[in-house]
Amino acid sequence: MEEGKQKRTKWVNVRLTEEEFAEISEQFSRTTDRKISDFARRKLLGKPVRILSRDASTDALTEQLAGLRTELSRLGANYNQAVKKLNSLARIKDFEQWLLTYELDRRRLITHIEQAARSITELSQKWSR
Numbered sequence: 001m002e003e004g005k006q007k008r009t010k011w012v013n014v015r016l017t018e019e020e021f022a023e024i025s026e027q028f029s030r031t032t033d034r035k036i037s038d039f040a041r042r043k044l045l046g047k048p049v050r051i052l053s054r055d056a057s058t059d060a061l062t063e064q065l066a067g068l069r070t071e072l073s074r075l076g077a078n079y080n081q082a083v084k085k086l087n088s089l090a091r092i093k094d095f096e097q098w099l100l101t102y103e104l105d106r107r108r109l110i111t112h113i114e115q116a117a118r119s120i121t122e123l124s125q126k127w128s129r
Contacts, residue, residue, distance in 0.1 A: 064119045075109045
C-alpha cells in the first residue's frame with residue numbers, strides 16, 4: 001500500500017510555545033502542503049518539504065498585463081455602449097458625434113496595445129539574456 005494510502009492510527013501529541021508554533025506556521029505557509037499535519041509529518045520523518053517559490057522577474061509583466069486587462073475591459077465596455085447607441089441613433093448629427101467618440105476610443109486602444117507590446121518585448125529580451 002502507498003504511504004499516502006495507509007490508514008494512520010497512531011497519535012503523537014506535541015505541545016509548543018507561542019513562538020515555536022508561530023515559527024512552524026510560518027514555515028508551513030511557504031510550502032505546498034495543504035495541511036499542517038502533512039507538513040509536520042514530513043519534518044518529523046526527515047522527508048523533503050516542497051517550498052513554494054515566486055519568480056520576482058515576472059512581477060513587472062504581471063502588473064503590466066493586469067493594467068492592460070483592466071483598460072481593455074473598460075474600452076470593451078465603452079465599445080459595447082457605442083454600438084448600442086449606434087443602433088438607437090435617429091439623426092445624422094448623433095451619428096457624427098458617435099463617430100468622433102468611437103475614433104477617440106479606437107486610438108486609446110491602439111496606444112495601450114502598442115504599450116503592452118513594447119513592455120512584453122522588453123521583458124522577453126531581459127529573460128533571454
